[in-house]
Amino acid sequence: MNHSTRTHIKNLALSLVLPVALAFSATATAEDITRIHLEQHNGYFAAEETLADLKAGEYEFVVTNKAGKVAGFQVQNHRTEETLAMFPLQPGETGSARVTISEDGFRYRCPINPTPWYELDNVGPADG
Numbered sequence: 793m794n795h796s797t798r799t800h801i802k803n804l805a806l807s808l809v810l811p812v813a814l815a816f817s818a819t820a821t822a823e824d825i826t827r828i829h830l831e832q833h834n835g836y837f838a839a840e841e842t843l844a845d846l847k848a849g850e851y852e853f854v855v856t857n858k859a860g861k862v863a864g865f866q867v868q869n870h871r872t873e874e875t876l877a878m879f880p881l882q883p884g885e886t887g888s889a890r891v892t893i894s895e896d897g898f899r900y901r902c903p904i905n906p907t908p909w910y911e912l913d914n915v916g917p918a919d920g
Contacts, residue, residue, distance in 0.1 A: 857881035870897035
């Protein structure tokens, strides 16, 4: 086997292995993110997971509109009130946003329909 053939085979092998390795890496990284599933109802949210004992880090909020009308989702830093994510939701629609939550905690609400702020100021330090 000459040098040109070996180089061609090596490049072909890399072109087949690299996309698989990158796909595995993206999947593994995505799995490290904690998801918080919320349902938006008329005037309140229902959480699928327990929101106690959360740690600082990256989270994905997955919100489903069960209000039967246009609704929305807004999440803020609890201390600074900086908006971390905000989006509208059509009836029955599910939307999501990835945000970084600090030890400041966070709060969320629907900015379209009157709902109270849900405030979580007991976020612990990141596991490290």
